[in-house]
Amino acid sequence: MAEIQAPQATRARTLPTEWWRSAVIYQIYPRSFADSNGDGIGDLGGVRAHLDHLEALGVDAVWFNPWYASPQADAGYDVADYRAIDPVFGTLAEAEELIREAHERGIRIIVDVVPNHCSDAHPWFVEALRTGPGSAARDLFCFRAGRGEDGELPPNDWQSIFGGPAWTRTSNPDGSPGEWYLHLFAAEQPDLNWENPKVREEFEDVLRFWFDRGADGVRIDSAALLMKDPALTDFDHTDPPFPHPYTDRDEVHAVYRSWRAIADSYPEPRALIGEVWLPDAERFAAYLRPDELHTAFNFAFLGCPWEPDALRRVIDETMVVHAPVGAPPTWVLSNHDVPRHVTRYGRADTSFNLEYRQLGAPTDRALGLRRARAAILLTLALPGSAYLYQGEELGLDEVEDIPEALRQDPMFHRTQGENLGRDGCRVPMPWSGQVPPFGFSPADAAREPWLPQPRAWRDRTVEAQTGDPDSMLELYRRALACRRGEPTLGDGPFAWLPAPESVLAFSRGPQGRFVCVVNLSDRATELPVAGTVLLSSGPLDGTQLPPDTAAWVSTR
Ligand code: NOJ
Ligand code: CA
Numbered sequence: 001m002a003e004i005q006a007p008q009a010t011r012a013r014t015l016p017t018e019w020w021r022s023a024v025i026y027q028i029y030p031r032s033f034a035d036s037n038g039d040g041i042g043d044l045g046g047v048r049a050h051l052d053h054l055e056a057l058g059v060d061a062v063w064f065n066p067w068y069a070s071p072q073a074d075a076g077y078d079v080a081d082y083r084a085i086d087p088v089f090g091t092l093a094e095a096e097e098l099i100r101e102a103h104e105r106g107i108r109i110i111v112d113v114v115p116n117h118c119s120d121a122h123p124w125f126v127e128a129l130r131t132g133p134g135s136a137a138r139d140l141f142c143f144r145a146g147r148g149e150d151g152e153l154p155p156n157d158w159q160s161i162f163g164g165p166a167w168t169r170t171s172n173p174d175g176s177p178g179e180w181y182l183h184l185f186a187a188e189q190p191d192l193n194w195e196n197p198k199v200r201e202e203f204e205d206v207l208r209f210w211f212d213r214g215a216d217g218v219r220i221d222s223a224a225l226l227m228k229d230p231a232l233t234d235f236d237h238t239d240p241p242f243p244h245p246y247t248d249r250d251e252v253h254a255v256y257r258s259w260r261a262i263a264d265s266y267p268e269p270r271a272l273i274g275e276v277w278l279p280d281a282e283r284f285a286a287y288l289r290p291d292e293l294h295t296a297f298n299f300a301f302l303g304c305p306w307e308p309d310a311l312r313r314v315i316d317e318t319m320v321v322h323a324p325v326g327a328p329p330t331w332v333l334s335n336h337d338v339p340r341h342v343t344r345y346g347r348a349d350t351s352f353n354l355e356y357r358q359l360g361a362p363t364d365r366a367l368g369l370r371r372a373r374a375a376i377l378l379t380l381a382l383p384g385s386a387y388l389y390q391g392e393e394l395g396l397d398e399v400e401d402i403p404e405a406l407r408q409d410p411m412f413h414r415t416q417g418e419n420l421g422r423d424g425c426r427v428p429m430p431w432s433g434q435v436p437p438f439g440f441s442p443a444d445a446a447r448e449p450w451l452p453q454p455r456a457w458r459d460r461t462v463e464a465q466t467g468d469p470d471s472m473l474e475l476y477r478r479a480l481a482c483r484r485g486e487p488t489l490g491d492g493p494f495a496w497l498p499a500p501e502s503v504l505a506f507s508r509g510p511q512g513r514f515v516c517v518v519n520l521s522d523r524a525t526e527l528p529v530a531g532t533v534l535l536s537s538g539p540l541d542g543t544q545l546p547p548d549t550a551a552w553v554s555t556r
Pocket of ligand 2: 035036037038039040041042043088
């Protein structure tokens, strides 16, 4: 079993080569961060204008959701040109400037690479449609003849992850009904054929393109989906062809081994971060072997209910999975695909899973907020790196009353509204002022924000929370500052401490001199160790920690 590396004492100040082992990574959803030109859509100018916020928050790196040229059928996850910035966000020169400016502030940049599929507007797909069946251009995708007498039925029974069939029929250049193509997501996102060497070469080149421009790492979208069942067998629930309903074939690992060689060929190695959404722990860990990806998102933690046993289990399992491959665990509470955790933690059922999003279930904001405050102290004290999703530092909640006509998520449209989708966690950030657009767009903006912001957000702006010691924002700032100054946090030793039932307590560092305590019971509990309270998510009553409250204690 590989030993978990202790962090270097100089982590915060010098950013070691393997910075991703301990980094706090802030996720920017560019459409919703800040709009500099008043068209109601966030852009790179908006990000550049708000780098102060990221620096004051104290994050080590930023991951950008896709900023590439795209028709935006799935908010940029339908890429038409992997080497160009979408004009709605800005230009390549601006992206380069942004990378430079972030580096000047000691903030690393991670770009999103989307290898499973591209856009139907990508020149390769346009060419594939134009050239017709059997062409070399079609072999870059998964085109197949349909079943049934006239090919009128899809080639197999796979369903799109966004709902509806995973196949769309094309027309031949002469207008007659033609072949079908596979899309595990929206029809505007044709899946690429990773058996074709040209696809592999292309993405290796895309990696180099962004690494050469200073990107410090890539987040790999749908990383386990690339290699399909070559026979495209119908999905048999009792005996699926692979552990994942569609894919996760072993051959995908060769792809990541070659990506790893590229990432490691830079004098300052670049990070490979996978979105590996697999329920099977062993198969998940296979992506993190020493010559593959450096880290991957921890969706088990993200979906875990606010319950002591479940949390203890998921923390243990996470460490058990990562230790043998020597990869640092990661921790994440929210992202652009899931309901905001302030809302989730205020519900009767505090779990999340992809099949059951609970949108619209009643929620108690005060309770959710209290738990979210405790949860961030838990998250930032666990070993490894952590991801923050923009707006969680403001305690933003899921917006559940977006009018149907304004909803944009293909998940909503492809399920005929049965699944409300992900728009509610993508509402533009409130920065300042009393009324929308809350400083998201300039005062004289031509358009309203692309999704409406709730009026109640006037007391959740960055401006309103700055300097208020009780605000979520100031808690995040203090927690991140404390983490930076505390070398035992991030990657390194971890040990559970004895504590009453429903209380999580653990120490960090070789001598266990840092302790995190989280009270998940419904009554106050005595801190299990003596020491100085460095930070708490809510007021303590002497040495009593109230329910749904967390504290960081130094035992030195
Ligand atoms: C996962 C991304 O996080 C999600 O937003 C996107 O819709 C799908 N992959 C498809 O690219
Ligand atoms: Ca804009």
